[in-house]
Structures are given as structure tokens and as C-alpha cells.
Amino acid sequence: xxxxxxxxxxxxxxxxxxxxxxxxxxxxxxxxxxxxxxxxxxxxxxxxxxxxxxxxxxxxxxxxxxxxxxxxxxxxxxxxxxxxxxxxxxxxxxxxxxxxxxxxxxxxxxxxxxxxxxxxxxxxxxxxxxxxxxxxxxxxxxxxxxxxxxxxxxxxxxxxxxxxxxxxxxxxxxxxxxxxxxxxxxx
Amino acid sequence: xxxxxxxxxxxxxxxxxxxxxxxxxxxxxxxxxxxxxxxxxxxxxxxxxxxxxxxxxxxxxxxxxxxxxxxxxxxxxxxxxxxxxxxxxxxxxxxxxxxxxxxxxxxxxxxxxxxxxxxxxxxxxxxxxxxxxxxxxxxxxxxxxxxxxxxxxxxxxxxxxxxxxxxxxxxxxxxxxxxxxxxxxxxxxxxxxxxxxxxxxxxxxxxxxxxxxxxxxxxxxxxxxxxxxxxxxxxxxxxxxxxxxxxxxxx
Numbered sequence: 001x002x003x004x005x006x007x008x009x010x011x012x013x014x015x016x017x018x019x020x021x022x023x024x025x026x027x028x029x030x031x032x033x034x035x036x037x038x039x040x041x042x043x044x045x046x047x048x049x050x051x052x053x054x055x056x057x058x059x060x061x062x063x064x065x066x067x068x069x070x071x072x073x074x075x076x077x078x079x080x081x082x083x084x085x086x087x088x089x090x091x092x093x094x095x096x097x098x099x100x101x102x103x104x105x106x107x108x109x110x111x112x113x114x115x116x117x118x119x120x121x122x123x124x125x126x127x128x129x130x131x132x133x134x135x136x137x138x139x140x141x142x143x144x145x146x147x148x149x150x151x152x153x154x155x156x157x158x159x160x161x162x163x164x165x166x167x168x169x170x171x172x173x174x175x176x177x178x179x180x181x182x183x184x185x186x187x
Numbered sequence: 188x189x190x191x192x193x194x195x196x197x198x199x200x201x202x203x204x205x206x207x208x209x210x211x212x213x214x215x216x217x218x219x220x221x222x223x224x225x226x227x228x229x230x231x232x233x234x235x236x237x238x239x240x241x242x243x244x245x246x247x248x249x250x251x252x253x254x255x256x257x258x259x260x261x262x263x264x265x266x267x268x269x270x271x272x273x274x275x276x277x278x279x280x281x282x283x284x285x286x287x288x289x290x291x292x293x294x295x296x297x298x299x300x301x302x303x304x305x306x307x308x309x310x311x312x313x314x315x316x317x318x319x320x321x322x323x324x325x326x327x328x329x330x331x332x333x334x335x336x337x338x339x340x341x342x343x344x345x346x347x348x349x350x351x352x353x354x355x356x357x358x359x360x361x362x363x364x365x366x367x368x369x370x371x372x373x374x375x376x377x378x379x380x381x382x383x384x385x386x387x388x389x390x391x392x393x394x395x396x397x398x399x400x401x402x403x404x405x406x407x408x409x410x411x412x413x414x415x416x417x418x419x420x421x422x423x424x425x426x427x428x429x430x431x432x433x434x435x436x437x438x
Contacts, residue, residue, distance in 0.1 A: 021346065
């Protein structure tokens, strides 16, 4: 890959990691698993960056959290959070981002395959998250599904729709078009 | 005056700023893990130390309040939910709702643990430049196979720098929309969509400008990182962190 594109990929992936972190900062605790906006940005990372780069974005996000930076739900961080009751969801994001990314690479912007990939990715997050939650908290399956999956399904549908809408709006400006330099600085 | 932010490092005359970032990262990781099972007394000790460190870095409790007010509200919700759902000695009865002593204690303990973790994370990001965090992360990742430690560390550095940019752009866009009466819509979903679209567009354009800025400065991953240097306060910091971890585990 040309270095310019490689650099752009790296910056975009870092940006998506930061967006996932910001999405996690606002969390609504309704039980052991809070409602967060992370999923939206995980799906968006897949749609915009493709499989490998989206997985890299989520991987960097997890690594930053594991180092103790306050990037997990509610501004927390640390290995304890990664191995705690919600750790399975966090690892599920990695698989979800990769799946959506790979699907987006092959679907070439078609709506139905992308929607199906996002639905599958959301289910994959629960496939990792619910058994982990059951294992760590010692709940039975019924309760783990009741607190770790059912309350979020409606929200997931909204997030899938929002991710597709935002991706549709952003794709035209991610086509490596030159942007005039401005005085705005990062940081 | 430039805005103070826990995510934005600014050089300040604080002793923790000069400490080795590797020790700070290791201390944060250790304290975060240990505080998850901590009791009242040990949490009080760690909070006092962390609070003094915070005030030494950002001499304003208002800054902490401004950046954590939503999180503090969520902690209050956690306390309330636990107090209402945990069975035990009833303190207050409001119709079908029963607030119990055991629930209140358990909720306060969980909320306090989370608050300590957040405070420690903010101390790290406020006291360490992203370049120093990057070099420390690269040092820790060097022995790990299959990971390009330079790229990973650079991406973590960028992540840290992007977070305040995103918050600032959300604030600016929300203010601009309020001035144009976009916020007058009663539908929260509509308001959210109208905010998220322009914010994400602006943020990606900012990322593009960053790419051009990095290219024009001949950025390359082969460029050597500044070695993570320490100072004379490394040993006291490491010893204090170790003692606090032991206190969190044992008391």
C-alpha cells in the first residue's frame, strides 16, 4: 500500500477508536450491562474502514482500555474491566467490526448485504457477551439473556439504521479527496 | 486562557509529570484491577491520594466536575438502582419502591470503585503527553509477537489526541445548531441524527488535515521514538503504587 494511504488508514482507524471511546463515555446503566453508543461506532468502523482496519481500530481501543486509559463504558479502563462482566461484549466488538468490514468490502455499498452483516455482527457481540456475562456473574442462562441481550435489541435496530445513514453521508468525503489546509489544529 | 481538560496534557509544575510513563501506566493498570474488589477504608485512602494528585495537576475541582458530571449522574443512578433492587433492611418506602440499607451500601461501594478508576485514568492522561504514553506503550508491546509496536503506539497516541477534538467539535456543532434553532426539535432521535452527521463529517475532515500535516512533516513510522525517560520521583511513585495496591487487596 502507498505510504500516504497507509498513513490515512492509520489515522482513520485511530479516529474510529476515539469515536468508540467517546461513544462509551456516555453510558446508561440499566443493570450489569449499560446502554452505550459504542456499537454504533463499531458498526460504522466496519462500514467505513473495511475488515482489517476496522478490527485494528477496535483492537487499539481495547489495547488503550487494557492499558488503563479511561475509554471503556462510563470513562473506566483497566484490565479488570476487560476481564469483568462486560468483557465478552468488548471482545465481541472485534469480531463484529471485522465481519461488517469484510461484508462492506464485498457488498460495494448495497443496502441489504450491509444491513444483514450488521444484524449478524450485533448477534456476534451477544454471542461473546452473554456467555461471558453468565460465566463471570454466575447467572443462569435465562437471566443472562434477560439482562445482557433483550433490553438492547430495540436500541441495536436504531443503531444499525443510524450507522448506515452516517456511513452513507461520510463515504463521499472518505474518497481520498484533497482537503484545503486550515488553521484548525488537532489537540 | 486555554481550556483545561483531563484528556489534554499541558505541561504543569507537578511532580508526577516528570515520572517515567511506564511506571505510571503499570501503576494505573495495577490500581485499576485492585480497586475492583476494594473495601471502604482502602478506597478512602486511594481516593485521598488520587484527589491530592489531581489537585496538584489541575488546581480546580470545577474542571473535574465539568468533565465528569454526566458520569457522576450515572453513578447516582447506579446507587439508586442498587438501593431499590437489593433486598434488606428498609430505610424508606415510597409506594411499591423500597430503598434498603444493604442496597445503598452496595451501590455506593460500586460507584466509588468506578469513580476511583476514572480519576486515576484522568490523572494519567492529564499528567502525561501523548508522545510519552506512546513511547511507554511501544516499550510494553515490544516483546509481544504479531503486533507492530510502533504503529500500535502511534495509534494510541492519536486516539488520546482525538478524544478532546471530538468533544470540542460536538460542543461547537451543538452551539451552532442551537443558534439556528435546530435544537428546538422535540424528537431526541431527530436531534441526535442532526448532530451526529455534521460532527462526524467535520471530524473526518479534521483527520484528513492531520494526514496532510503529518505527510508535510515527513512523518514515518521508522522515525525513532523518544525513549520513555524517568525522573527522580520514579521510585517514590512505584513504591506508593505498590503499597496502595497491597492496601486495596488486603484491607
